[in-house]
Amino acid sequence: xxxxxxxxxxxxxxxxxxxxxxxxxxxxxxFGIMNPAIAKLTPWMMEMFSxxxxxxxxxxxxxxxxxxxxxxxxxxxxxxxxxxxxxxxSDSFTKExxxxxxxxxxxxxxxxxxxxxxxxxxxxxLWTLGYGLCFSITYGYTVYFWDNGIARxxxxxxxxxxxxxxxxxxxxxxxxxxxxxNTSVILCTGxxxxxxxxxxxxxxxxxxxxxxxxxxxxxxCGVEEANVYREAxxxxxAFAAIFVVLSVLxxxxxxx
Amino acid sequence: MDMxxxxxxxxxxxxxxxxxxxxxxxxxxxxxxxxxxxxNGAGKTTTMKAILGLLKPDSGxxxxxxxxxxxxxxxxxxxxxxxxxxxxxYAYMTPLEYLRFCGxxxxxxxxxxxxxxxxxxxxxxxxxxxxxxKGFSRGMKQRLxxxxxxxxxxxxxxxxxxxxxxxxxxxxxxxxxxxxxKEQTTILFSTHILSDVERICTEAAxxxxxxxxxxxxxxxxxxxxxxxxxxxxxxxKEDAGNLIKAFNDLKTGEENTLTFHGDKERxxxxxxxVAENRIPIQRIERIxxxxxxxxxxxxx
Numbered sequence: 432x433x434x435x436x437x438x439x440x441x442x443x444x445x446x447x448x449x450x451x452x453x454x455x456x457x458x459x460x461x462f463g464i465m466n467p468a469i470a471k472l473t474p475w476m477m478e479m480f481s482x483x484x485x486x487x488x489x490x491x492x493x494x495x496x497x498x499x500x501x502x503x504x505x506x507x508x509x510x511x512x513x514x515x516x517x518x519x520x521s522d523s524f525t526k527e528x529x530x531x532x533x534x535x536x537x538x539x540x541x542x543x544x545x546x547x548x549x550x551x552x553x554x555x556x557l558w559t560l561g562y563g564l565c566f567s568i569t570y571g572y573t574v575y576f577w578d579n580g581i582a583r584x585x586x587x588x589x590x591x592x593x594x595x596x597x598x599x600x601x602x603x604x605x606x607x608x609x610x611x612x613n614t615s616v617i618l619c620t621g622x623x624x625x626x627x628x629x630x631x632x633x634x635x636x637x638x639x640x641x642x643x644x645x646x647x648x649x650x651x652c653g654v655e656e657a658n659v660y661r662e663a664x665x666x667x668x669a670f671a672a673i674f675v676v677l678s679v680l681x682x683x684x685x686x687x
Numbered sequence: 688m689d690m691x692x693x694x695x696x697x698x699x700x701x702x703x704x705x706x707x708x709x710x711x712x713x714x715x716x717x718x719x720x721x722x723x724x725x726x727n728g729a730g731k732t733t734t735m736k737a738i739l740g741l742l743k744p745d746s747g748x749x750x751x752x753x754x755x756x757x758x759x760x761x762x763x764x765x766x767x768x769x770x771x772x773x774x775x776x777y778a779y780m781t782p783l784e785y786l787r788f789c790g791x792x793x794x795x796x797x798x799x800x801x802x803x804x805x806x807x808x809x810x811x812x813x814x815x816x817x818x819x820x821k822g823f824s825r826g827m828k829q830r831l832x833x834x835x836x837x838x839x840x841x842x843x844x845x846x847x848x849x850x851x852x853x854x855x856x857x858x859x860x861x862x863x864x865x866x867x868x869k870e871q872t873t874i875l876f877s878t879h880i881l882s883d884v885e886r887i888c889t890e891a892a893x894x895x896x897x898x899x900x901x902x903x904x905x906x907x908x909x910x911x912x913x914x915x916x917x918x919x920x921x922x923x924k925e926d927a928g929n930l931i932k933a934f935n936d937l938k939t940g941e942e943n944t945l946t947f948h949g950d951k952e953r954x955x956x957x958x959x960x961v962a963e964n965r966i967p968i969q970r971i972e973r974i975x976x977x978x979x980x981x982x983x984x985x986x987x
Contacts, residue, residue, distance in 0.1 A: 433791060433794060434791065434792040434793070434794060436791075437788060437791030437792045438792060440788075440791075441777065441788050444779070444780070444784075445777065445779060448779035449779055530775040531771060531773070531774070531775045532775050532776060532777055534741065534771060535769070535771070535774065535775075535776070535789075535835065536789075536792055537741065537761070537764075538739050538741070538761075538764050538767065538769040539764065539789055539792050539793040539839070540761065540762070540764045540765045540792070540793050540794075541792045541793075542760070543759065543760075683759045683760070684759065686741065686742050686743060687741050
C-alpha cells in the first residue's frame with residue numbers, strides 16, 4: 432500500500448506544482464459563477480438589445496428568468512468544462528512515457544497496476560472536486576436569487592452528469608494505457624463519446640448509451656423520473672470499471 | 688569463485704524484422720565494474736532493458752542474483768539500480784523530495800531513507816542543492832541519477848552510457864563516483880568510450896552484431912592481442928633513412944620515428960644493427976595494445 436500512496440502523493444504534488452490545480456479550480460469556479468450570472472443578466476441584456484431589435488421589427492416581451500434558466504446554463508456549460516478537463520489531463524500518462532520518468536519508477540519495483548490505480552483515482556477525484564465546486568457555486572447563487580424548488584430531481588440530474596464525466600475519464604485512462612501520445616488519446620476518447628452519442632439515435636440501444644446521461648433536461652423539469660436512466664447508469668458504471676481493468680492489463684503488457 | 692550477479696543466456700530480440708540481439712550470452716561476476724562495450728545501435732540499451740524486464744525478449748533468459756527476470760512483473764528489480772542514458776526526473780521536485788519518492792515506492796524504512804538520501808546526495812555532490820530539478824544541468828541530472836540508482840543498496844548497478852553526453856569534467860566526476868560506488872555494488876555500464884573502460888573497469892565485454900564478441904578481464908582482453916610492435920626514434924634524420932634502407936619492413940612515422948611490426952628476432956636484428964653502427968637513439972618504445980585497437984578489430 433505504501434508505494435501506491437507514495438505515487439498518489441507524487442500525483443497530487445504534480446497537479447499542484449505544475450499549476451493544473453489552480454487552473455482547474457479557476458475554470459470550474461468561473462463556470463459556477465457564470466451560470467447564475469448569465470441567467471440574472473439575461474433580462475437586462477434583452478432590454479439593451481430591444482431597441483435595435485425593435486428596428487428590425489422584433490419586439491421583446493418581458494423575459495422571465497428563474498432557477499431553471501440558471502440550471503439550464505449549468506448543464507449547457509458543463510460539457511465545455513469536461514472537454515477542458517480532458518484536454519488538461521490527457522497527458523497524465525503519456526508525458527511520463529515520453530519523458531521516461533515512469534521508467535525509473537518501474538525499475539524501482541513499483542507495480543504497474545499501482546500506476547494506473549493512482550492516476551485513475553486522482554483523475555476521478557479532481558473531476559469530482561471541480562464538478563462539485565462548479566455545482567456548489569451555481570447552487571448557492573441560484574438558491575439566493577430564485578426559488579430553487581422548481582428544479583425537480585436536481586441532485587439526480589447532477590449525479591448523472593457527474594457519472595458521464597467519470598465514464599469519459601475512464602476512456603482517457605484506457606486509451607492512455609494503449610497509446611503513445613496525448614493527441615491520439617484525445618481523438619480516440621472523442622471518437623468513442625461520439626459513438627455513444629450516435630447510439631442514442633438507435634431505439635433499441637438508446638437506453639444503454641452512457642451519452643443518455645448528458646440529456647438531463649426532462650429529468651430536471653420533472654417530465655421524466657430518474658429510473659429512465661437506470662440502464663444508462665448501469666452501462667456507464669460497468670464500462671468505466673471494465674475500462675480501468677483493461678488499462679491495468681494493457682499496462683502490464685506495455686513495453687516502456 | 689565469485690557468485691554471478693547477472694547471467695544472460697541466448698537472448699534474442701528483434702524490432703520489426705530487424706534482429707538487434709541474436710543470441711547474446713553474458714555473465715557478470717560479483718564486485719566487478721563491468722564495461723559493456725559496443726557501437727551506437729549495437730543493442731546495449733536493448734540488453735539493459737531486457738535485464739530490467741522492460742522489454743519482452745523473443746527468446747533466452749536473464750537471471751539476476753539467481754532469480755529469473757520476468758517481463759512486466761519485475762521483482763528482480765529490487766536487486767537492481769538503474770541509470771538510463773538521459774535520466775529524466777519529476778522537474779517540480781527537489782533532489783531530496785525525489786529520493787524520498789523513490790524510497791517510498793521501493794518500500795524503504797523512513798529513518799533509513801532519510802539518512803541514505805543525505806549520504807548519497809553528499810556522495811554525488813548535490814548535498815546543498817535546494818532548488819527544484821527543473822534548473823539542473825545534464826551533469827547534475829546524471830549525478831542525481833546515480834544517487835537514485837544507489838538508493839536501495841542494489842546488488843547490481845546498471846548505467847546506460849553514463850558519460851557519453853558529458854564534458855570532460857562531468858565525465859571524470861561520474862567515473863569517480865562509480866569507482867567510489869564499487870565498494871557497495873557490482874556495476875555494469877555500457878559505453879563506447881574506451882578510455883573510460885580502461886580507467887575504471889575490471890572486466891569488459893564487446894557487443895557486436897547482437898552477440899558478445901569477446902569477454903574477460905581487462906588484462907585478459909589486452910593479452911588477447913600481442914604487442915603492437917615498437918617505435919624507434921633516432922637522433923638524426925639520415926640515420927632513420929639508413930635504418931629503413933637496411934630493414935625494409937620498418938615504416939616511417941613523424942620526423943625521425945620509425946614503427947616496427949614483426950616478430951621478436953627481427954626486432955633484435957634491428958637493435959644489433961643499431962649497436963654495431965653506433966646509431967644515436969632518442970628512444971625505443973613498445974606500442975601497448977589498446978582496447979581501441981581490439982575493439983576496431985572485433986567490430987570489423
